Amino acid sequence: MNRLSFLGETPTEALRNAQIECGEDAIVISTKKIVNANGYNKDMYEIVVAIEDEEVQKNLELTKTAIAKATIEVEQIKAEPIKAQVYDYKEEILKMQSLLEQVQKTLWKPKSQLYDLLIPPEFIDIYTIFEKNEFDSEMTYTIMKKTIKELPVSLKSNQKKVNDFFKLVLRRVIPIKMEQPLRKEQRKIMMMVGPTGVGKTTTISKLAARFAYKMEQNHKVGVITLDSFRVGAIEQLQAYTNIMRLPLEIVKKPEDLTEALLRLKNCSYIFIDTAGSSQYDIDKIELINEYRKHVEELPIEKTLVLPSNVKHSDLMEIYKNYSILDIDNLIFTKLDETKSFGNVISFSHKTKKSITYFSIGQNVPDDLIAADASFLIDCFMNNECSKEI
Template structure:
């Protein structure tokens, strides 16, 4: 890229000279007045143009005679035109601007006082792509910028490992523990329609009955008599796994059903799904609970991973009236964003028990593990093991 300077008593004259010398492909960079008639006897303007030269050499100094008939310039003098190659400088400026643009905080977050260092840009982009809560992103970034030793900032792997460590600290996890002797556990799965409660129960029943090597006796109770095919689906699974199934249609029948399963180590209760905004149906589940309130029942809220955090919060808000103890996330194979799960679990302080990563029973079930969720986060996809 060459820069050429042309002078004339008017901008039009100077521009005409530039076009005659350089052609129509010249790009005008600047036009300015460099002298006036009061000081030097005549006005004088400078036009600077840029031109890409291919196969044509310019000398670093070039004389241009502007004493032409139409220039109206008396006593013409050769004018020295300095030619500079600004290609490298322009490319450097473009690269610097791109870096600055990437490091500026996204205005949508309304957090303007934080500039992301170049070393953290790739991680910051991961937080954005994973729809991580903006306030949590801000806090994590600010803390990391302040705490990460300077010696580690130049090492991308060390930077990634540091962020993984921070994420591991904010993800609440409930680890799977074996039952104590003579202990039994009743687990009620609650949540909206279509999140996969019945399929998740089938996976868990198969896991505890056959995959842990503990010879656990497992029973299933269903309260879902509303959804077409719900009972038939569970009956098909329990027949294959040779597990007892109790069908309960009224709240007062639940205690008798649980009594019939008293020899089971694990009892899973499947509930009818409903919209998180259908308070009446949610309260109906509460009616069942009240009939057996003397029994310790663990409530696990089952939620889909492929919805935004505001929807997760709405689900939690309305189902929390049932007393949510833990979380299970389904449909991890149907999303590429996992920041909403981490943010939501951290905000609600409810530990995650399991992840469902597909429809296959019992294989598509992952025991809660922060490393698994962080790997999904870092790769923008469900990482199957």
């Protein structure tokens, strides 16, 4: 009898190798585990079998035949082009990743952790727009909940109608004061207040040019400046009024404001420029209030000029300290310097103060438009302010 040894990673595999080579008549003599078998660098199992000499020769012949056949098949495969189908695991992984991201977007997780709202798949794109615009979380929750509840099921499958519905909801929360033509013998006085660098002087120049030259009817316009603190402030305004041939009054004491307004009594529109200051410089704000108190009997609109490119909390802080001036309206500047407009909408809604104008660039007098909810919503939806009005 002849003894032959066969290896396998398991005893079963070793036995199967022995049976393939020697047939079912092979007699198993021993089975043992070989630690770190040579050539394998891992544990293997050895089975030793015994077979008759005839069986050995027969099996050897069968093995040679099998090897020869396999060799011919390999050569044929080499000669033919490979047509193996490769499974694209990368594509499947990307699909799974996309699905996970979609699920993640639907879960409402505001920082406050006060709410738990599941965003339907058809609202994911809108929800993403709210997030990009850094919209106030409480208002986002309220709007989403209201829309999920009120939007008819038949409209939810149409993305355009979903967007239109959200635009309608936003339109309802944006307070806008429409520009109205003056009646005969009527005049309008606007006092511009706000922090340093928001563009009050430039905005006044744009408004002065708008009513003096750009409307259907040209009006008499006068300008007053109370800003004697900032270097070059008077010179800047004087340069604009000289170009437009408009009267400019320079007032340095609160008691002189009444006389300046009397000198401009023939003007239909009067714009008052004030000194800009930090919202934390209460003394400067109180000084502006002194000017206001001296003309308290006159119908003067106090307009808070704000930059649109600061966060909601900063806008609220500015408003809090300037509110001693009895703010009537808002003007937002620098819309061209931001891609996030949620702060503008949520701030105006929370303060209940109407927006009157938008400044969308530095060009005088062109880059100023009368406030319009549709324009602001388009900026919001597109994450960009368009100058094509």
